[in-house]
Amino acid sequence: MDTTITLTVNGKERTVVTDPERSLLDVLREELHLTGAKYGCGEGRCGACTVLMDGRRTLSCVTPVARADKKKITTIEGLADGGSLHPVQQAFLDEGAIQCGYCTPGMILNAVALLKNNPQPTDEQIAEWMNGNLCRCNGYTKILSAIRHAAAQIAEVRIS
Numbered sequence: 196m197d198t199t200i201t202l203t204v205n206g207k208e209r210t211v212v213t214d215p216e217r218s219l220l221d222v223l224r225e226e227l228h229l230t231g232a233k234y235g236c237g238e239g240r241c242g243a244c245t246v247l248m249d250g251r252r253t254l255s256c257v258t259p260v261a262r263a264d265k266k267k268i269t270t271i272e273g274l275a276d277g278g279s280l281h282p283v284q285q286a287f288l289d290e291g292a293i294q295c296g297y298c299t300p301g302m303i304l305n306a307v308a309l310l311k312n313n314p315q316p317t318d319e320q321i322a323e324w325m326n327g328n329l330c331r332c333n334g335y336t337k338i339l340s341a342i343r344h345a346a347a348q349i350a351e352v353r354i355s
């Protein structure tokens with residue numbers, strides 16, 4: 196039976212009436228028309244669908260939308276601050292860490308969660324945290340550089 200779910204997506208309250216078992220990814224893409232989060236494997240193994248739920252990385256393909264009720268969701272569409280890209284977005288551009296771009300929204304949101312938890316990660320910590328996000332274009336070297344770069348940028352802003 197359909198249920199009313201109210202969630203805050205990128206700062207705006209949204210209400211959907213849907214099957215509570217439907218995936219958060221499906222609701223974001225099909226009901227709210229936010230197509231930044233991607234469908235990759237559909238079973239929690241690739242990270243393409245990563246969003247933030249109350250600031251925590253979340254695989255939206257395996258998250259029933261009922262779990263997002265009353266939660267704050269951030270998708271790639273809501274990461275920039277007005278006209279300014281988030282430092283992680285900017286670093287991915289600056290480092291050329293985007294090829295086909297399919298993995299990029301999930302990579303960026305997972306990296307945002309990492310830097311929130313650990314603003315100065317080692318390369319090993321980055322690799323470990325990002326382990327669940329796959330890039331079919333094999334762009335891992337540049338992705339690692341971008342996350343390092345973003346960490347440095349964020350640290351510089353904190354100091355200045």
Ligand code: FES
Nearest residue numbers: 235236237242256
């Ligand atoms: S689509 Fe969600 S983890 Fe692959």
Ligand code: FES
Nearest residue numbers: 294298330331332
């Ligand atoms: S840039 Fe193509 S899948 Fe990562």
